[in-house]
Amino acid sequence: MMKWIPVALALLLSACSSSPQKTYYQLPALGAPAAASSSGASTRQLWLEHVSVADYLAQSGVVYQTNDVQYVIAQNNLWASPLDQQLQQTLVTNLSSALPGWVVSSQPMSSDQDVLNVTISGFHGRFDGKAIIRGEWVLNRQGHLIKRPFNLELKQGEDGYDALVRTLAQGWQQEAQAIAAQMDGI
Numbered sequence: 001m002m003k004w005i006p007v008a009l010a011l012l013l014s015a016c017s018s019s020p021q022k023t024y025y026q027l028p029a030l031g032a033p034a035a036a037s038s039s040g041a042s043t044r045q046l047w048l049e050h051v052s053v054a055d056y057l058a059q060s061g062v063v064y065q066t067n068d069v070q071y072v073i074a075q076n077n078l079w080a081s082p083l084d085q086q087l088q089q090t091l092v093t094n095l096s097s098a099l100p101g102w103v104v105s106s107q108p109m110s111s112d113q114d115v116l117n118v119t120i121s122g123f124h125g126r127f128d129g130k131a132i133i134r135g136e137w138v139l140n141r142q143g144h145l146i147k148r149p150f151n152l153e154l155k156q157g158e159d160g161y162d163a164l165v166r167t168l169a170q171g172w173q174q175e176a177q178a179i180a181a182q183m184d185g186i
Helices: 004-016 083-098 161-185
Strands: 023-025 044-053 061-065 071-079 102-105 114-126 130-141 144-155
Touching: 023 161, 044 083, 061 161, 083 102, 083 114, 083 161, 114 161, 130 161, 144 161
Parallel strands: 023 071, 044 102, 044 114, 061 114
Antiparallel strands: 061 071, 114 130, 130 144
């Protein structure tokens, strides 16, 4: 009888232990959407057709680079919805804010719209306290293709996943403003 007490105690203790709590993150849209122009002037249209992410970023976990060659996909710090969807939604909001007089949509609107596609190859934290946002965008303006790379490295103000997600969101807004400035000048 005495030899079963440690086994029963071990089972009781293991039943009381809990698994680590999962935390879910959503990118905040930092720009306020601009109202579409209601005047009779012709409004430019931009269809944000697709934002794609590299395979390692398409997982549910937030990604952290631990050294120059290793990446960790978090098991308990997860994106609340797929990252590509979050990036597309916030980019539509941020471009709408940065491009007054334009209608920016994630749905096609007409045959004479500009079409933007974005490919993300880096959207993660790094061991040196920086948030990395890297990729390229391609604009199709009436059959004329314009391709631009981007590479942002932003210093996190604090440690932790909350600060990383906020820094990534700020960097994504910054990149949206850069895309808008370049598009307006093209």
